[in-house]
Amino acid sequence: MKNQFFLLTLVGLMLGACEDFLEVSPKGELSENVFETSEDAVEGVVIGVYSMLNGQYNQITNAHRSGPSNWVYGDVVSDDAYKGxxxxxxxxxxxxxxVFQADASVQAVLVKWEACYEGISRANRAINIISNFPHWSESKKNLRLAEVRVLRGHYYFELKKVFDQIAYIDETMSVADLKKVTNTAYTSDQLWDKIEADFRFGAQHLPAVQADVGRMTSVVANAYLAKSHLFQQEWAAADAALDEVIANPGQHHLMSDFEQIFLLNINENGAEFCPECIFSVQHSLDPTLPSSTPDVGATYGWDGNVGDRLSGLGGPYPRVYGFHKPSQNLVNAFKTNADGLPVIDFNRSNVSLTTPVDPRLDHTVGRPGIPFLDAGIYEESWTRGVSTYGPFAGKKQLYSPSGNQVMDIPYYTNSENYCILRFADVYLMKAEVLIEQGDLNGGRAYINLVRERAKNAPVVTAMDSSPAAPYAISTYDDSFASYEEAIWALRTERRLEFAMEGHRFFDLVRWGIAKDVMNEYLRVEKTRRPYMESAIFEKKHEYFPIPATEVDLSEGRFTQRKNY
Structure with missing residues (x-):
């Protein structure tokens, strides 16, 4: 079902990529007349908006920087990961x-910007086509419009949290209007209002469950609406949206097995639906289906998980790249005390195989001496750049090394779905808004739901089936004594639960602690990783520079971020 839904794309015919998102002139486009008569053509345009979720907007190999995982923008620039x-x-x-020495010319910021605006361009075109299609009822139009608007909200949410100062373009703009667009026309609050409006429309017009796996639902819309409010510290509004998700979760719930969230067999082998994943990007390597880039798509797997193909192992298995490596700081953060709770001063000494740790560590990180999925005991020779980046490898969102879910030719794309929003995030967002509104015990209860799952889930086992390490985790059984204690527990829990999932840096920024956390991290890491010696985090690094190419093409209409 998911393959048929997502990959029968007409994008190559209808929605060619643009050199500049301001130049809306699709290449190889079908006659507009077809959208007056063909339901399939209109559905194809909608699918084209979905197809941009994997970040592959052209026929070259740059989606490893523009994929939905945000491994560059959420992890590598945080204290969770090294480039590798x-x-x-x-x-x-x-x-x-x-190392916080990038300027506006680096490729990574350009491809993220272009991929998101390509998604927005497709969404705006789809909205106009759907609105003018004469053969659908009002309810059918609203259903598809709601899907497309939630997707547009997603692309704008990505741009807002990465670049902050962005240009807003909607379906009402003419070509002449586009020539006047600036990235300073709206305040931050006004941009958030527009993003929220798309999610709110989706929440009003979408069902909690759709027949096609992967289509947008009211659950996605409300969860995203809550997260938008959370980023603005609008606690009551976020709380209300979260209550909608919790009361009407559709088919979603917290899974009992933490590891299974990230394994291909949940999403691919007979079970297309991961119940914890509220919003999951669907990927496939099926070469029999049309590709969004027909001439190379089937050959190179562009409809698969392109963005994460550089991550993970870098040794004896097909994926040879070895990027996106867990930091020593992250590994140390999983230490636990005698009560099974996180250690506050976790970075004083490094974790060893005899250190008590949260069991999620070995579902998240490949570390020497611990089994790595079904590949045997992990060795540091399995990853690249050990002398520079250390011996660890990421473990989430990876195919089984002994399986066949990866293309065994460059670029080693896999069929792993990527989970953007999961139900644990709903619980921890709920915990945060309760704590921020003074309900410390209410927040503790939701944190404990997530920790209880981790406590009861299967652990990684050694070859004799015994636990592979001294795992220790418990819930917070005593009331939090203060706001400071409660918010520390919440923020720590978010780090442990979502490590290596592309959220960490954005959390640090929205909490207002990025500069302090990152400079303390760098202070210690410079003693471990000499290549960081000159790294200093400044206020400007909370957001990324507007791509120099876009500033130049705008002929003075785009303003670069301060100090870039």
Whole structure:
């Protein structure tokens, strides 16, 4: 079902990519007359908006920086991950971002910007086509419009949290209007209002469950609406949207097995639906289906998980790249005390195989001496750049090394779906808004729901089936003594639960603690990783520069972020 839904795309015919998002002139486009008579053509345009979720908007290999995981923008620039690979010269633009020495010319910021605006361009065109299609009822139009508007909200949400100061373009703009667009026309609050409006429309017009796996639902819309309010510290509004999700979750719930959220067999082998994943990007390597880039798509797997193909192992298995490596700081954050709770001063000494740790560590990180999925005992020789980046490898969102879910030719694309929003995020957002509104015990209860799952889930086992490490985790059984204690527990829980999932840096920024956390992280990491010696985090690094190419093409209409 999911393959048929997502990959029978007409994008190659209808929605060619643009060199500049302001120049809305699709290449190879069908006659507009077809959209007056053909339901399939209109559905194809809607699918074209979905197809941009994997970040692959052209026929070259740059979607590893523009995919939905945000491994560059959410992890590598945070205290959770290093760039990885063989050394600093491989992916040098990502290295520059990691050590906070990038300017507006680096490729990574350009491809993220272009991918999101390509999605927005497709969404705006789809909205106009759907609105003018004479053969659908008002309810059918509203259903598809709601899907497209939630998708547009997603693309704008990505741009807002990465770049902050962005240009807003909607379906009402003419070509003449587009020539006048600036990235300073709206305040931050006004941009958030527009993003929220798309999610609110989706919440009003979408069902909680759709027959086609992966289509937008009211659950996605309300969860995203809550997250938008959370980013603005609008606690009551976020709380109300979260209550809608919790009361009407559709088919979604917290899974009992933490590891299974990230394994292909949940999403691919007979079970197309991951119940914890509220919003999941659907991927496939099926070469029999049309591709969004027909001439190379089936050959290179562009309809698969393109964005994460550089991550994970870098040794004896097909994926040879070895980027996106967990930091020592992250590994140490999983330490637990005698009560099974997180250790506050976790970074004083490094975790060893005898250190008590939260069991989610070994579902998140490949570390020497611990089994790695079904590949045997992980060895540091399985990853690249050990002398530069250390011995660890990411473990989430990876195919089984012994399986067949990856193309065994470059670019080693896999069919792993990517989960953007999951139900644990709903619970921890709920915990946060309750704590921020003074209900510390209410927040504790939702944190404990997530920790209870981790406590009861299967752990990684050694070859003799015993636990592979001294795992220790418990719930917070005592009331939080203060706001400071409660918010520390919440923020720590978010880090442990969502490690290596592309959320960490954005959390640090919205909490207003990025500069302090990152400079303390860098202070210690410089003693471990000499390549970080010159890295300093400044206020400007909370957001990324507007791509220099776009500033130049705007002929003075775009304003670069301060100090870039």
């Amino acid at each position: 690979s063989s050394g600093i010269s491989d992916g040098s633009d990502v290295h520059q971002l990691e």
